[in-house]
Amino acid sequence: xxxxxxxxxxxxxxxxxxxxxxKYCERAxxxxxxxxGVNPGEGNCHxxxxxxxAHYLAPAKxxxxxxxxxxxxxxxxxxxxxxxxxxxxxxxxxxxxxxxxYVCNGKPTKIHDEALSxxxxxxxSVSSSLE
Amino acid sequence: xxxxxxxxxxxxxxxxxxxxxxKYCERAxxxxxxxxGVNPGEGNCHxxxxxxxAHYLAPAKxxxxxxxxxxxxxxxxxxxxxxxxxxxxxxxxxxxxxxxxYVCNGKPTKIHDEALSxxxxxxxSVSSSLE
Amino acid sequence: xxxxxxxxxxxxxxxxxxxxxxKYCERAxxxxxxxxGVNPGEGNCHxxxxxxxAHYLAPAKxxxxxxxxxxxxxxxxxxxxxxxxxxxxxxxxxxxxxxxxYVCNGKPTKIHDEALSxxxxxxxSVSSSLE
Amino acid sequence: xxxxxxxxxxxxxxxxxxxxxxKYCERAxxxxxxxxGVNPGEGNCHxxxxxxxAHYLAPAKxxxxxxxxxxxxxxxxxxxxxxxxxxxxxxxxxxxxxxxxYVCNGKPTKIHDEALSxxxxxxxSVSSSLE
Numbered sequence: 001x002x003x004x005x006x007x008x009x010x011x012x013x014x015x016x017x018x019x020x021x022x023k024y025c026e027r028a029x030x031x032x033x034x035x036x037g038v039n040p041g042e043g044n045c046h047x048x049x050x051x052x053x054a055h056y057l058a059p060a061k062x063x064x065x066x067x068x069x070x071x072x073x074x075x076x077x078x079x080x081x082x083x084x085x086x087x088x089x090x091x092x093x094x095x096x097x098x099x100x101x102y103v104c105n106g107k108p109t110k111i112h113d114e115a116l117s118x119x120x121x122x123x124x125s126v127s128s129s130l131e
Numbered sequence: 132x133x134x135x136x137x138x139x140x141x142x143x144x145x146x147x148x149x150x151x152x153x154k155y156c157e158r159a160x161x162x163x164x165x166x167x168g169v170n171p172g173e174g175n176c177h178x179x180x181x182x183x184x185a186h187y188l189a190p191a192k193x194x195x196x197x198x199x200x201x202x203x204x205x206x207x208x209x210x211x212x213x214x215x216x217x218x219x220x221x222x223x224x225x226x227x228x229x230x231x232x233y234v235c236n237g238k239p240t241k242i243h244d245e246a247l248s249x250x251x252x253x254x255x256s257v258s259s260s261l262e
Numbered sequence: 263x264x265x266x267x268x269x270x271x272x273x274x275x276x277x278x279x280x281x282x283x284x285k286y287c288e289r290a291x292x293x294x295x296x297x298x299g300v301n302p303g304e305g306n307c308h309x310x311x312x313x314x315x316a317h318y319l320a321p322a323k324x325x326x327x328x329x330x331x332x333x334x335x336x337x338x339x340x341x342x343x344x345x346x347x348x349x350x351x352x353x354x355x356x357x358x359x360x361x362x363x364y365v366c367n368g369k370p371t372k373i374h375d376e377a378l379s380x381x382x383x384x385x386x387s388v389s390s391s392l393e
Numbered sequence: 394x395x396x397x398x399x400x401x402x403x404x405x406x407x408x409x410x411x412x413x414x415x416k417y418c419e420r421a422x423x424x425x426x427x428x429x430g431v432n433p434g435e436g437n438c439h440x441x442x443x444x445x446x447a448h449y450l451a452p453a454k455x456x457x458x459x460x461x462x463x464x465x466x467x468x469x470x471x472x473x474x475x476x477x478x479x480x481x482x483x484x485x486x487x488x489x490x491x492x493x494x495y496v497c498n499g500k501p502t503k504i505h506d507e508a509l510s511x512x513x514x515x516x517x518s519v520s521s522s523l524e
Contacts, residue, residue: 012144
């Protein structure tokens with residue numbers, strides 16, 4: 001998956017608005033699940049963002065083609081830390097570690113087996129990319 | 132209600148991104164309901180946008196204070212047409228007629244009495260404003 | 263081009279938030295320009311949205327793969343009307359006619375030749391699709 | 394300043410989409426500048442987000458009235474760390490430390506005097522609130 005920067009993504013500084021990088025991260029995470037045929041949630045259960053640790057190194061511009069890499073760093077019973085790296089032509093523009101917690105009806109819950117297996121497999125394939 | 136234009140609202144043209152005006156319209160509609168203490172939906176029922184007829188007359192910029200006027204033009208059993216006008220210092224920047232349909236579980240449904248009464252009262256108070 | 267519906271695109275009704283369809287339309291328009299290698303703007307000149315006439319027929323949901331078709335209906339000196347159709351598995355979900363005006367430093371301006379030729383060619387290729 | 398949660402802010406989980414909290418933070422920061430009559434940027438200079446360290450404690454829902462507190466933690470020559478706290482009825486929902494860098498034409502630059510003085514004054518008024 002490549003993410004194109006559209007007009008909607010820019011701000012008056014002429015560059016991508018800062019929260020949009022974090023949206024790109026989620027698009028990439030979701031796309032991994034879709035492509036693997038794994039449902040990220042079931043019924044009233046789904047992943048929510050718990051913590052974000054994000055770093056902006058260089059700006060992206062209108063028309064850029066960005067690549068987003070996703071890598072699971074660590075998984076516990078109810079949460080996982082996922083690293084996201086956004087690059088353009090191999091130049092790192094942004095990276096973020098995002099902690100996702102699994103909740104059912106708003107309460108922290110053990111991640112369901114299929115999702116956990118998938119997430120752990122993503123941990124091993126360190127170089128997996130969405131390009 | 133006054134709506135301030137923030138950085139998030141602008142695009143690389145330095146002006147408010149076009150879909151954001153339509154978001155402002157919905158903020159204004161919702162705010163009317165909140166202020167009147169009327170719930171726009173019940174259970175699995177809520178209003179959805181059916182048609183938009185929008186006209187951009189002049190751009191809004193970062194830091195602008197915009198006013199949004201909302202006026203119900205017409206209500207039928209399952210839908211209403213609502214006019215929205217966005218002005219800055221009495222200059223009209225944008226107007227849109229938006230048709231809202233009431234749906235329950237995705238199916239067109241008769242608007243519930245409380246909402247309908249409220250909407251009809253909004254029709255009479257033609258000059259009501261969210262400023 | 264296929265557009266995937268991500269979590270960011272949904273609202274609490276569980277369906278795609280209404281202004282996002284209009285964003286998809288612009289993504290598709292921009293992508294046509296990018297793929298043709300035509301720059302939609304030059305210096306302080308670019309296209310702005312003048313009028314939107316949009317119709318919502320059926321909702322899109324999280325995980326859907328949508329197709330957006332773009333077709334130029336009519337071009338005058340300073341503006342063009344473009345039809346956009348969003349489908350899922352050949353079912354029409356949304357269509358909109360959007361009038362774009364070309365402006366330089368905020369003033370209506372004659373569309374530059376390269377863009378005009380490109381737009382007129384899009385008029386002929388009625389069945390062109392972004393899939 | 395109070396921020397109302399509108400339909401546009403929610404996702405299909407029925408709660409505020411995670412990047413929107415970060416947008417609220419920026420609205421609050423900008424509003425502090427507007428109210429103080431201080432221009433956050435000059436010409437081609439403006440603040441950009443460098444790092445985000447964000448923590449989600451509890452969800453916000455449609456119709457909620459949120460309060461955003463902004464407090465400058467530390468300022469250096471070209472950057473400042475700003476703490477943002479989002480509460481509803483005194484319950485903390487979210488907090489984030491965001492590092493802002495001042496750039497001119499994309500290059501890190503000494504923060505201009507007026508903005509720096511203002512930012513330092515925000516450091517002292519620890520309990521300042523945007524309510």
